[in-house]
Amino acid sequence: MSKPGQMVLVALRKMIASGELAAGERLMEIPTAERFGVSRMPVRMAFVTLEQEGLLVRHGGRGYQVRSVSADDIAGAVEVRGVLEGLAARQSAERGLSEQAQAALRECLVQGDALFDKGYVTEEDLEAFHDLNMRFHQVIVESSANPAIAEALARNDHRPFASVSALAIDREDMAREYRRFNFAHMQHHSVFDALVSRQGARAEAIMREHANATLRYAEVFGAISHGERVKVISRGE
Template identity: 55%
Template sequence: MIRDGQSIISILRDKIISGEFSAGERLAEIPTAERLGISRTPIRIAFRALVQEGLLEKLPRRGYQVRNVSSAQICDSVEVRGVLEGLAARQVAEAGLNQTTQDELLACLAAGDALFEDGKLVEEDIRHYQNMNMRFHDLIITASGNTAIKSALALNEHMPFASVNALAFNPQELTREYRRLHYAHMQHHAVYHALVNGQSARAEALMKEHAHATLAYSDLFDKKSAKTVSKKS
């Protein structure tokens, strides 16, 4: 059952990544809503969110279109995000964390730890992880006090997975996703310790590496494009 707006976004995102919605395919609110058995309003909201993530583009008149994006373009954008977030982490480590931000980062770590306690994930856990992950990253960007970094990240988010809130996962392989996300969360812990200990170079390097966890899905876009060409030939 589709429970909330975030679930709808995840479902549509997965259909795009898998190629069920192929590159260049036009999508409209009503047919998509009927296909998923839900009302039109949450589809409209989800489409807008996926435009922000770079997976869809708004057509001039009505409707949306699945973007045709290569893995190389995604890699470039993720590389940029890693550099920007790494710079933010370095500046935070150099300036020092205030107690409020430190407590909020610890709360994120505790929330993430709780998700992995049982040694497995269910789909609902993914949404909670995503919320925690977004909060963790936002805290570091804000703590840097560097508005240019925030602006540059916003400009970079037009590409799929360049935004930290665009978390892709495969619900058919939750065991594999558990390992992937658990590893990413251990990176959160390492980043936190580098920040509180003033290890600026280490904090920067860890954030760059952390961004690259996204790249596990980048090659799917080349495979999807190949499928699209095959369909048309």
């Protein structure tokens, strides 16, 4: 996707997650292109991607409509992701990590330590965590050598906010967000230890629990229903 397309995609995803674009709101190509100062093609590509992600639905052949998303929708998809990633971790541990995979995971841990060791996080820190978190998860899935897991995860990613490619944060309580994401990072350390120790059951259990961190999205949508606002970091793949 082009740079303008990525810009529109990320912006719209943020607006949907924060509630700025409410469920049922219509989106048309021309007004959206004018809003972001781009041509219609990047907007069209962004709409198609958001439809694939389960955030937009076509509306009468003309334009799109923001899909209604419930906390239960998100929780169910996150649980499925936890099961799949847990299976990937168990199979990776049983097979044994390659030296290359171990090095990639260690690099993610070192980078994460640098973000959290200072005792607080900024929004920029959490953007960096987003990137290393995606790499960490990807390495584990690839190390399972089970393409069915990656295929199932790709399908599940079409559920709203089921993917690890987006982070929702509450900018009004960054101290809480530090605790939440630091805990998730500590889980990375724990699962890495289980993987290199070839403890498959332990690695699986940690990854399944680790998925619960994404259940913050359920809280986000609960907050939206009560008229609160949140800041969402959502990065394009």
